[in-house]
Amino acid sequence: MPKFSIAPKPTFTVDVAIPQVGGKPAMVPFTFHYRDRTALAELFDTWKAKAEVLNDRLNGTEPTISEITAAEVEQGVDQIRDLVVSWGFGDKLNDESITALVKSCVGVSDAVVKAYSDAFGKARLGN
Numbered sequence: 001m002p003k004f005s006i007a008p009k010p011t012f013t014v015d016v017a018i019p020q021v022g023g024k025p026a027m028v029p030f031t032f033h034y035r036d037r038t039a040l041a042e043l044f045d046t047w048k049a050k051a052e053v054l055n056d057r058l059n060g061t062e063p064t065i066s067e068i069t070a071a072e073v074e075q076g077v078d079q080i081r082d083l084v085v086s087w088g089f090g091d092k093l094n095d096e097s098i099t100a101l102v103k104s105c106v107g108v109s110d111a112v113v114k115a116y117s118d119a120f121g122k123a124r125l126g127n
Helices: 037-058 065-083 095-104 108-125
Strands: 011-020 023-033 084-087
Touching: 011 108, 023 065, 023 108, 037 065, 065 084, 065 095, 065 108, 095 108
Parallel strands: none
Antiparallel strands: 011 023, 023 084
């Protein structure tokens, strides 16, 4: 009989395809916080609430591209900070390096969130 523990490991590692301008994505290992279904739903609710606040702040105005970009960077930094425990970059994982990553790699936070979500989907399907 296979050895299985109901209590999951507190972290898991997945290779994330990091987009690069003018090149193929680089595969970088990311170690993520594990969250059970309830905690994951609460995290997604938090992100949704932050997005709604931002949307309300910009609603009724014609935001500049700079304002939209700043909001996207802020959201991406929050998402990576909330999910990631460590990564395979040479830079230490901190707010400064996360911000630099999000500013320099368009779509990186989407790639990280997708890799995180895909890991849960694969677990649900039995890998």
